[in-house]
Amino acid sequence: MKNRLTGKVVVITGSTRGIGRGIAISVAKEDARVVLSGRDENEGRSLVEEICKLGGYAIFVRTDLSKVSDCKNLINQTEAHFGRIDGLVNNAGIFPRGSLLETEEKLFDEVFSINIKGAFFSTKYAVEVMIRNNNGGSIVNIGSTHAFGGSFDLAAYSCSKGALYTLTKHIARNYAKYRIRANWITVGWVVTPGEIERIYKQGYDEEWLRIQREKYMPMGRFQTPEDIANGVIYLLSDESEQVTGADIHITGGFWPS
Ligand code: NAD
Numbered sequence: 401m402k403n404r405l406t407g408k409v410v411v412i413t414g415s416t417r418g419i420g421r422g423i424a425i426s427v428a429k430e431d432a433r434v435v436l437s438g439r440d441e442n443e444g445r446s447l448v449e450e451i452c453k454l455g456g457y458a459i460f461v462r463t464d465l466s467k468v469s470d471c472k473n474l475i476n477q478t479e480a481h482f483g484r485i486d487g488l489v490n491n492a493g494i495f496p497r498g499s500l501l502e503t504e505e506k507l508f509d510e511v512f513s514i515n516i517k518g519a520f521f522s523t524k525y526a527v528e529v530m531i532r533n534n535n536g537g538s539i540v541n542i543g544s545t546h547a548f549g550g551s552f553d554l555a556a557y558s559c560s561k562g563a564l565y566t567l568t569k570h571i572a573r574n575y576a577k578y579r580i581r582a583n584w585i586t587v588g589w590v591v592t593p594g595e596i597e598r599i600y601k602q603g604y605d606e607e608w609l610r611i612q613r614e615k616y617m618p619m620g621r622f623q624t625p626e627d628i629a630n631g632v633i634y635l636l637s638d639e640s641e642q643v644t645g646a647d648i649h650i651t652g653g654f655w656p657s
Contacts, residue, residue: 405432414492416443418592422625428456437463465518475525490519515560536579572645581644588651618653
């Protein structure tokens, strides 16, 4: 156990699998008290146990981020349990395919309700607690290279991440007076369960992934959840107490075609 986050209470959305799970474990290893959230109760409980076995402390709050009432409940439960919130990591996200011309209202609403509406309202309720407690706070938004234009077939996703980028800047600009910081991590390419589902749905396989890695990853490998977690830990910790509105690229030099 290390101690860069000792005493801090950190909420992580979508933390039962993928990048969020990696962030949760890494943050717990830095001695933060972690609030896990997601829709799957079993995955949540088993991660709580795993973190406890590592000597950390975590609770799980079942949350469907597409419901504003659930976002509110996540923050309320955190405050009720710990009396404070020091960090919120807006990680949950979905990335279904669809070009501008293919995107129907249903898909657009689904993507925006989780990727931006959920993050927006979780942030709103967390910032309320941070202001009330007068302890400052750190919001970390898990972003994507796609925010800056994006691939042809990720229209709604790319736009939702663009909005999340603006939310980061908005909080940084307007809440620094409360010592509340907001930063963004541009994630490159991490082969998570969500990515694997997407890749197989499109008819690709391991061999395709290997070719993509050689073509697009100048440093020779995909990123891992731990690579992303290292940036998150820095942004949650007091080491970054003067850092706000930043965009940290953890991409290994990757830029999508
Ligand atoms: P993943 O699908 O493996 O995990 C996503 C997480 O979000 C899961 O825990 C899932 O349960 C949760 N989630 C989805 N809908 C939810 C809802 N309605 N309510 C609550 N939780 C919900 O995906 P991942 O690859 O780990 O992605 C995590 C984040 O990283 C996303 O925001 C994604 O856009 C971003 N990202 C990923 C990559 C990559 O290469 N994997 C690249 C850039 C950005």
